[in-house]
Amino acid sequence: MPPRAQQSTSHTASYYAASSVPQPDYPRLTGELRCDVCVVGGGYSGLNTAIELADRGFSVILLEARKVGWGASGRNGGQLIRGVGHGLEQFRPxxxxxxxxxxxxxxxEAVEIVRQRVERHDIPCDLTWGYCDLANKPGEFDDFAEEAQALRDLGYRHELRLVQPEQMHSVIGSDRYAGGLIDMGSGHLHPLNLALGEAAAATQLGVQIFEQSAVTRINYGPQVTVHTEQGSVRASTLVLCCNAYLNDLNRELGGKVLPAGSYIIATEPLGEERARQLLPQNMAVCDQRVTVDYFRLSADHRLLFGGACHYSGRDPKDIGAYMQPKMLKVFPQLADVRIDFQWGGMIGIGANRLPQIGRLRDQPNVYYAQAYAGHGLNATHLAGRLLGEAISGQQSGRFDLFARVPHITFPGGKHLRSPLLALGMLWHRLKELT
Incomplete structure (x- = not known):
């Protein structure tokens, strides 16, 4: 994001904000209200938790500090990719x-939840199917065959297809990659329009949404009271869905998630012919490096190019100047193309890269979901479903699987977490060069 953009009460100046459907203004919370469940956070996690609970008959109030979809939910790469977490085998013990x-x-299932949400509520978010994993090295391409077979063994019903190195120009107009794995069950969309559509769906189900209503303090107990500057909500259950923007609202949860910067640029419109020379099948794509490149085409034929996750806690002074050389390494043919938009935001990362979905140990009526490690578009929707199931007493075993996994607190407090993790990520980058 531009420096200090997080202080704004409107959406950051992204391509998504400039091309979104009309953005309604939800009221600011004033006075004292009561409900069954209070949800804090107006991104995908909060919106989908609210939808799931309202569908089950709960009265729900959602509080958003700024605008619905203001954080990563309205700024992300728009890539809807199968899977949740990294290296799930590590959790077998x-x-x-x-x-x-x-x-x-x-x-x-997480991807299917998004599909169903869009179809049920007729959300205009340019949902397009087709995604390709890109191999940076031959060894990564060899791993794709195992990944495809593992997915088939799980009963995955969508088309999976290996792309040999000599066939890569059928997917991408670049000589940079050593093969690919196409997945027609993943895809891409306009993320802010999805969030706005889900907010509209939530209100239709009876959810009360309040914007510009930052939570200032929480009184815990059998009944939870959530305070804002001009009002309060008293509820039987509280769900915290703030992710990288939790700040100091709850220190126990804040210590387990590291905010990290991620950045995107959008070119000028390229025209359909030139755009299809870059990505002939209009697929979302992502490489396999620790600091991933991910990119796709917009509905109006721009290239949206993202990546370069920053753990330093400091944003680049000029995101366009920082990201454009990365884009040109993949597509040198775009040297003459203007960059129309540049933006970024914070994603939440946990130490083990598994989404953190659970409840507070000493406050059993306080639930949370956070730390999606850059794969939140689908994982947030799954989190909302699991929270809905757990709070309503339905299929809580699925929620318990995530809640049982321990998550360490990052050492060093909030001022040293980012530099320490940055050193760790530097080590992983050096390994990629060997």
Whole structure:
């Protein structure tokens, strides 16, 4: 994001904000209200938790500090990719073989939740199917065959297709990659329009949404009271869905998630012919590096190019100047193209890269979801469903799988977390060069 953009009460100046459907203004919370469940956070996690609970008959109030979709939900790369978490096998000692398999299946279900949400509520978000993993090295391409077989063994019903190195120009107009894996069950969309559509769906189900209503303090207990500057909400259950923007609202949760910067540029409109020379099948794509490049075409034929996750806690002074050389390494033919938009924002990362979905140990009526490690578009929707199931007492075993996984607190407090993790990520980058 531009420096200090997080202080704004409107959407950051992104391509998504400039091309979104009309953005309604929800009221600011004033006075004292009561409900069954209070949700804090107006991104995908909060919106989908509210939808799931309202569908189950709960009265829900959602509080958003700025605008619905203001954070990562309205600024992300728009890539809707199967899976949840990284390296799920590492959790086998905690959740067992069957638990790992269930998490893998839920990673597939997460994409279907988005599909169903868009179809049920007729959300105009340019949902387009087709995604390709890009191999930077031959060894990564060899891994794709195993990944495809593992997905088939899970019963994955969508088309999976390996792309040999010599066939890569059918997917991408670049000589940079050593093969690919096409997945027609993943795709891409306009993320802010999805968030706005889900907010509209939530209100139709009876959810009360309040914007510009930052939470100032929380009184915990059998009944939770959530305070803002001009009002309060008293509820039986509280759900915290603030992710990278939790700040100091709850220190126990804040210590387990590291905010990291991620950045995107959008070119000028290229025209359909030139755009299809870059991505002939209009797929979202992503490479395999620790600091990933991910990119896709917009509905009006721009290239949206993102990546370069920053753990330093400081944004580049000029995002366009920082990101454009990365784009030109992939597409040198775009040297003459103007960059129309540049923006970024914070994603939440946990130490083990598994989404953190659970409840507070000493406050059993306080639930949370956070730390999606840059894969939040689908994982947030899964989190909303699991929270809905747990709070309503339905299929809480699925929620418990995530809640059982321990998550460490980053050392060093909030001022040293980012530099320490930045050193760790530098080590991973050096390994990629060997």
């Amino acid at each position: 905690v959740i067992g073989e069957d638990g790992v398999r269930q998490m893998k299946l839920m990673g597939l």
